[in-house]
Amino acid sequence: MVKLANVFVCQSCGSAHGKWAGRCDACGGWNTLVEEIPEHSPGRKPAKASRGRRGRGIEFSNLQGSSEPLSRLVTGIAEFDRVCGGGIVPGSALLVGGDPGIGKSTLMLQAAAKLALAEKSVIYISGEESIDQVRSRAKRLGLAHAPLQLASETALGPIMDSLKAERPDLVVIDSMQTLWTDALGAAPGTVAQVRACAQDLTRFAKKYGTAVVLIGHVTKDGQIAGPRVVEHMVDGVLHFEGDRAHQFRILRGIKNRFGPTDEIGVFEMGEQGLAEVSNPSSLFLDGCENGTTGSAVFAGMEGTRPVLTEVQALIAPSPLGTPRRAVVGWDSGRLAMVMAVLEARCGISFAGKDVYLNVAGGLKISEPAADLAVAAALVSSAFDQSLPPKTVVFGEIALSGTIRQVSRTAARLKEAHKLGFTHAMIATGENSGNSTTDTQCTIAKTGKLSDLVARFEADRLD
Numbered sequence: 001m002v003k004l005a006n007v008f009v010c011q012s013c014g015s016a017h018g019k020w021a022g023r024c025d026a027c028g029g030w031n032t033l034v035e036e037i038p039e040h041s042p043g044r045k046p047a048k049a050s051r052g053r054r055g056r057g058i059e060f061s062n063l064q065g066s067s068e069p070l071s072r073l074v075t076g077i078a079e080f081d082r083v084c085g086g087g088i089v090p091g092s093a094l095l096v097g098g099d100p101g102i103g104k105s106t107l108m109l110q111a112a113a114k115l116a117l118a119e120k121s122v123i124y125i126s127g128e129e130s131i132d133q134v135r136s137r138a139k140r141l142g143l144a145h146a147p148l149q150l151a152s153e154t155a156l157g158p159i160m161d162s163l164k165a166e167r168p169d170l171v172v173i174d175s176m177q178t179l180w181t182d183a184l185g186a187a188p189g190t191v192a193q194v195r196a197c198a199q200d201l202t203r204f205a206k207k208y209g210t211a212v213v214l215i216g217h218v219t220k221d222g223q224i225a226g227p228r229v230v231e232h233m234v235d236g237v238l239h240f241e242g243d244r245a246h247q248f249r250i251l252r253g254i255k256n257r258f259g260p261t262d263e264i265g266v267f268e269m270g271e272q273g274l275a276e277v278s279n280p281s282s283l284f285l286d287g288c289e290n291g292t293t294g295s296a297v298f299a300g301m302e303g304t305r306p307v308l309t310e311v312q313a314l315i316a317p318s319p320l321g322t323p324r325r326a327v328v329g330w331d332s333g334r335l336a337m338v339m340a341v342l343e344a345r346c347g348i349s350f351a352g353k354d355v356y357l358n359v360a361g362g363l364k365i366s367e368p369a370a371d372l373a374v375a376a377a378l379v380s381s382a383f384d385q386s387l388p389p390k391t392v393v394f395g396e397i398a399l400s401g402t403i404r405q406v407s408r409t410a411a412r413l414k415e416a417h418k419l420g421f422t423h424a425m426i427a428t429g430e431n432s433g434n435s436t437t438d439t440q441c442t443i444a445k446t447g448k449l450s451d452l453v454a455r456f457e458a459d460r461l462d
């Protein structure tokens with residue numbers, strides 16, 4: 001019999017290599033290759049022959065058939081339920097990823113306990129903490145009375161046996177990386193183990209109608225370890241993120257087969273666990289002062305919800321040959337673009353100047369609608385002149401220097417008005433319709449970026 005050589009599998013992208021190398025050729029990750037014993041090597045138990053039934057075709061159906069409307073496991077934590085698309089769908093598998101220590105276990109323990117209190121059968125299996133540790137956390141969260149079934153276990157075999165016997169409504173596995181199955185020779189936490197365990201659990205979820213939540217740690221570069229291989233298997237991927245320096249945490253939907261993916265849930269980590277923040281704008285605008293230069297308030301959308309944040313810019317003379325461009329909370333490529341448009345179309349030079357851009361509060365903005373707010377903050381800092389008080393700004397900037405309309409203008413203006421903003425700077429042609437009167441914001445429409453700069457110049461001459 002030919003001896004099969006061991007393979008080296010990249011723990012970041014899952015690609016297999018014939019020999020060890022310091023760097024994975026496929027994804028470029030350093031020190032990510034780990035030796036694994038292949039499935040059919042001698043000395044390994046042969047895998048069971050597949051039991052596909054021959055001679056029987058499959059049945060086809062059409063799109064019109066009547067299906068039951070989706071039921072949901074509603075935790076009552078509104079921020080969590082919304083990100084899931086209205087609650088966890090029974091029989092679905094969900095992956096909750098995030099940096100270690102960000103609060104994944106806390107969030108899922110709270111959600112699981114809430115469901116248990118709503119008379120659902122819920123099992124929480126921790127491979128990272130002992131039962132006592134989970135208990136003391138539950139006590140801290142004021143949820144010790146919840147009828148939750150706890151276990152501390154990492155071996156998949158016994159877990160699956162118990163789950164098949166219990167058939168709970170929800171099972172939380174904390175964390176995916178601690179699970180191992182003896183059907184594989186690879187060490188726990190390796191891609192092969194994570195993949196095999198996740199596959200078994202998702203299959204179990206579908207077959208028995210139990211919702212399975214897998215908690216996964218994220219590697220430094222923002223990927224869930226062993227991740228790509230799990231992401232496609234599960235029905236939903238939620239990412240729990242935040243800044244250690246700040247108390248708030250954001251739950252973001254990345255993938256959802258049963259709902260929208262652009263929703264966020266905002267929480268605040270406190271003494272008694274995670275508290276929901278139903279009005280995130282007030283949190284992100286906390287400490288934002290009127291009349292400071294280099295500051296603009298952006299009315300953004302996170303999913304269906306408008307969220308106001310402060311964009312801060314600082315332009316300072318640079319002692320360096322190559323000036324610094326430092327960005328927190330926004331895309332650095334997009335900042336370079338806005339600066340290039342300001343230079344080329346409006347004659348504002350950034351040569352020999354350091355440029356710093358910060359989205360206050362630690363929120364990460366990805367919308368192009370923030371272009372105009374970034375430009376306004378930059379121009380305000382360049383002219384050392386503040387924007388008119390109580391003004392929100394949004395609009396996308398084209399390379400030609402024109403400002404484009406963005407979606408959901410009415411919702412953005414409404415939120416701004418709710419928080420006491422009275423002026424808005426938006427694109428010309430923006431159809432704010434009736435909302436102009438609804439929101440009672442005075443709207444300054446700007447067609448070109450040069451108009452915005454001209455406005456600052458005119459104010460300076462006054």
Ligand code: TYD
Binds near residue numbers: 103107137272273
């Ligand atoms: P945890 O849920 O253990 O993080 P993860 O599972 O993502 O690794 O959260 C750990 C952090 O949360 C820890 O640093 C302490 C903090 N924390 C609080 O501030 N308040 C609380 O009530 C709890 C339970 C945790």
Ligand code: MG
Binds near residue numbers: 104106128174
């Ligand atoms: Mg944890």
